[in-house]
Amino acid sequence: MAVAPLFRPIDVAPAYQKVADAIEREIVNGRIKPGDPIGTEHDLVRQFGVNRSTIREGIRVLEEGGLIRRDSSRRLHACLPRYSKLASRLSRALVLHEVTFRELYEASMTLEVASIEGAVERATEENIAELTDNLARSEAVVGNPAALAECDAEFHVLVAKASQNRVLQLAREPAAQLFYPTTEMIVTGVAEGGPRLVAAHRHLIDAIRRRDREAGVLWTRRHLQDWRRGFEKIANLDRSVEHMYMEHAQAARRR
Amino acid sequence: MAVAPLFRPIDVAPAYQKVADAIEREIVNGRIKPGDPIGTEHDLVRQFGVNRSTIREGIRVLEEGGLIRRDSSRRLHACLPRYSKLASRLSRALVLHEVTFRELYEASMTLEVASIEGAVERATEENIAELTDNLARSEAVVGNPAALAECDAEFHVLVAKASQNRVLQLAREPAAQLFYPTTEMIVTGVAEGGPRLVAAHRHLIDAIRRRDREAGVLWTRRHLQDWRRGFEKIANLDRSVEHMYMEHAQAARRR
DNA sequence: TACTGTCCCTTTGTCCGACAAAGTTAGAGT
DNA sequence: ACTCTAACTTTGTCGGACAAAGGGACAGTA
Numbered sequence: 001m002a003v004a005p006l007f008r009p010i011d012v013a014p015a016y017q018k019v020a021d022a023i024e025r026e027i028v029n030g031r032i033k034p035g036d037p038i039g040t041e042h043d044l045v046r047q048f049g050v051n052r053s054t055i056r057e058g059i060r061v062l063e064e065g066g067l068i069r070r071d072s073s074r075r076l077h078a079c080l081p082r083y084s085k086l087a088s089r090l091s092r093a094l095v096l097h098e099v100t101f102r103e104l105y106e107a108s109m110t111l112e113v114a115s116i117e118g119a120v121e122r123a124t125e126e127n128i129a130e131l132t133d134n135l136a137r138s139e140a141v142v143g144n145p146a147a148l149a150e151c152d153a154e155f156h157v158l159v160a161k162a163s164q165n166r167v168l169q170l171a172r173e174p175a176a177q178l179f180y181p182t183t184e185m186i187v188t189g190v191a192e193g194g195p196r197l198v199a200a201h202r203h204l205i206d207a208i209r210r211r212d213r214e215a216g217v218l219w220t221r222r223h224l225q226d227w228r229r230g231f232e233k234i235a236n237l238d239r240s241v242e243h244m245y246m247e248h249a250q251a252a253r254r255r
Numbered sequence: 256m257a258v259a260p261l262f263r264p265i266d267v268a269p270a271y272q273k274v275a276d277a278i279e280r281e282i283v284n285g286r287i288k289p290g291d292p293i294g295t296e297h298d299l300v301r302q303f304g305v306n307r308s309t310i311r312e313g314i315r316v317l318e319e320g321g322l323i324r325r326d327s328s329r330r331l332h333a334c335l336p337r338y339s340k341l342a343s344r345l346s347r348a349l350v351l352h353e354v355t356f357r358e359l360y361e362a363s364m365t366l367e368v369a370s371i372e373g374a375v376e377r378a379t380e381e382n383i384a385e386l387t388d389n390l391a392r393s394e395a396v397v398g399n400p401a402a403l404a405e406c407d408a409e410f411h412v413l414v415a416k417a418s419q420n421r422v423l424q425l426a427r428e429p430a431a432q433l434f435y436p437t438t439e440m441i442v443t444g445v446a447e448g449g450p451r452l453v454a455a456h457r458h459l460i461d462a463i464r465r466r467d468r469e470a471g472v473l474w475t476r477r478h479l480q481d482w483r484r485g486f487e488k489i490a491n492l493d494r495s496v497e498h499m500y501m502e503h504a505q506a507a508r509r510r
Numbered sequence: 511t512a513c514t515g516t517c518c519c520t521t522t523g524t525c526c527g528a529c530a531a532a533g534t535t536a537g538a539g540t
Numbered sequence: 541a542c543t544c545t546a547a548c549t550t551t552g553t554c555g556g557a558c559a560a561a562g563g564g565a566c567a568g569t570a
Contacts (some may be wrong), residue, residue, distance in 0.1 A: 015523075054524060064316045075533095089321075090425060093321070103421055141343060306555070312566095514567100516567080
């Protein structure tokens with residue numbers, strides 16, 4: 001029998017962690033604003049009184065977390081974590097957890113419907129212009145699966161943006177990133193896939209413009225069901241997301 | 256006019272980045288399985304042929320990304336990125352982007368309803384047992400706002416888990432983490448808040464047990480509307496999520 | 511047998527000093 | 541006012557060093 005727990009484990013974070021935490025605190029609580037320069041490594045050495053190696057380890061942590069970046073000249077400054085970078089972390093996690101396309105499909109059905117509802121309600125003229133521009137570019141590349149898949153991904157990002165809800169925008173992204181590569185495969189394999197995809201986008205923009213919620217939801221559902229039907233022609237919905245998809249995510253993260 | 260592109264930009268990533276990428280690739284494509292040891296820093300020095308400082312910077316990157324961890328004896332091994340850790344990154348990003356409680360509320364309404372729908376459809380006996388256990392603990396601490404808020408957060412995690420949809424589980428978490436601190440404030444400030452919260456949970460478990468989708472959705476909506484009413488008594492829904500909430504996220508991440 | 515204390519080896523966290531490459535700044539020259 | 545060059549600074553990497561903590565083996569003790 002173990003003794004009754006009398007003490008909690010004490011917290012002795014290593015120095016590099018403390019450095020990272022200290023800088024993170026300043027950024028998160030707003031004393032350092034996005035864009036503000038953090039000093040040079042040498043500055044930080046002086047301020048924290050630790051070795052440059054230690055500082056550098058701390059910096060790596062923050063850089064990976066997206067809280068600081070190095071600009072063109074490699075100087076450090078604070079920045080707002082980019083959704084797409086965070087989302088690709090999540091996508092990676094989903095791959096490692098071997099989620100199935102069925103889970104992806106189900107969750108996306110919810111998330112994309114919520115996006116379109118928000119977009120129908122609150123899209124601005126500028127949002128609609130962006131969507132229209134995207135549609136024009138999609139129509140131009142309807143015969144090119146890779147380019148069309150990219151346009152499709154962008155289209156749905158724009159819809160989410162038009163919803164003016166950043167929580168939703170962020171929540172849908174990881175699943176959407178995993179969809180992207182399959183879209184290319186489907187458009188390649190299913191002859192009428194490309195035109196149907198573009199037609200759905202047209203109807204969605206139209207629904208947003210007319211503030212027609214029913215139509216928006218309907219066409220989002222159809223659009224996703226199209227994806228599903230196409231997917232089931234080439235693979236099983238219960239298969240787990242494959243490792244190959246990570247290439248895309250990795251490339252995207254680097255940007 | 257630019258000359259025809261003859262060369263692709265060559266990859267000049269720093270060495271620590273290449274180290275991190277190389278290890279990441281092995282983990283993501285499955286050659287290193289979660290739990291497998293990575294070897295000591297010295298091993299990696301030998302394998303990659305770079306200095307230990309460089310290896311360590313690469314390790315920090317992977318550690319922060321959640322792909323590798325150090326066990327009790329500080330040895331490195333691969334691991335599955337934990338949802339809660341990733342989610343707290345996202346929560347932090349949402350705070351920095353100054354999202355409003357309205358966005359949080361709207362997105363959660365969608366995500367929590369989807370969770371309960373999944374749970375009603377697919378909850379296992381074990382899921383229900385966990386929820387019931389949570390309910391019992393909630394009832395025991397109904398007079399203690401902090402403890403009750405924690406139980407509430409856990410309850411909704413369990414509902415999402417019962418949906419058997421890990422994409423949904425992950426998508427809802429960031430928003431949920433930002434809710435948590437307000438729940439405590441509300442239960443503290445609104446007298447009947449605690450009992451109503453527990454009652455809603457009871458109805459939700461009941462709906463799951465009876466596979467009654469309508470009831471599940473209804474009570475989830477009510478539960479969230481209760482939160483909203485409570486929140487509006489103490490603050491404006493259009494206020495941005497405050498920096499103070501990061502303390503919670505930070506503490507959670509450390510675990 | 512079960513527990514304790516000890517010695518040794520490994521590993522990590524941190525430090526120091528160094529240097530090449532790339533970027534920045536200031537000054538010279540036109 | 542503009543360009544070119546020569547310092548100077550900063551980053552990325554390296555080699556080597558050491559204290560502290562963990563793990564293992566081994567002996568001593570109750």
